[in-house]
Amino acid sequence: MEFIDLKAQYRALKTSIDARIQKVLDHGQYILGPEVAEMEQKLAAFAGAKHCISCASGTEALLMSLLALGIKPGDEVITTPFTFAATAEMIVLAGAKPVYVDIERDTCLIDASQIEAKITPRTKAIMPVSLYGQVADMDAIHAIAARHGNIPVIEDAAQSFGATYKGRKSCNLSTIGCTSFFPSKPLGCYGDGGAVFTNDDAIAKALREIRVHGQERRYYHTRIGVGGRMDTIQCAVVLGKLERFEWEIERRLALGEQYRALLQKAGVKAGLLQVRPDRDCVWAQYTVFVEKREAVQKALQELGVPTAVHYPLSLNRQPAYRDDASAAETVNSHWAAERVMSLPMSADLNPQQMERVVAALQGVL
Structure with missing residues (x-):
């Protein structure tokens, strides 16, 4: 059994993806070819955002966003410690300090009620993470940001493209939304890739310049930038996958409900993530x-059921980002880091596979 069945997805989309890639090979515009603009237009329309700027990865999307906002040494960015390292990594690389706020234990999302207490005159951005595919409480976060001088909010939406919050799409909920097209994401390519979304014209202009080494035009550099372009072939892959992405979202929503129902019916003694009603x-x-968890994973592996852990150690306990003061406060992050375990999930997961996973987990627990 595959943890994420990318092979089945490719088989379903092979004709479209192959044709898209072949078209790039034929025209030979491997950097910023026509598929790049086409993908950006389609993704912006999908999310409902005015601008989509593709980039080399979800990590690069975060860095470019921080640079576009003018984040500099001495600034602080509020975020969660229960996320992939890239979230804090890009804050540090921009010269700022990550300020950690604990998560809600039942969703693993940043606890908006704790953000305001962490705001200082040095707070220049708030970066909530839409984890496991669910968006944080963005309205509550924006209300806090507004009370403190309209602090920009960057949604780290690497795992939630396609999700909705109060009827609005992830990546179009804040000043800037960033997503990833890493192969395992809900919408993935066959390498690295990412995108930044915004409705702010000035930020979009800055992002497009930052993406190409800070160039306003060729060899005219108006700001510090990066080599952050997403290559044309990867954009072609995303365009091929977009053809059934709406179906995949519906499948993921349905599979989540089916997993919950099967786990509860079987009486599996595992805690379930909660999805808020809005x-x-x-x-x-x-x-x-x-x-x-380690023993459970080992037993499941012996039964042929793969699992994964996202994430086993919160960032403020990591050697590179250690923050003992916040680590003592973020007790829910530490609790979750010791217990989270991910089960096989992809749009092509079939009922027999899901029942096998649940039966194996029930037996092991």
């Missing part, structure tokens, strides 16, 4: 909470 979850990972 939003949905596209289940980039279907994650549960288990005790004695």
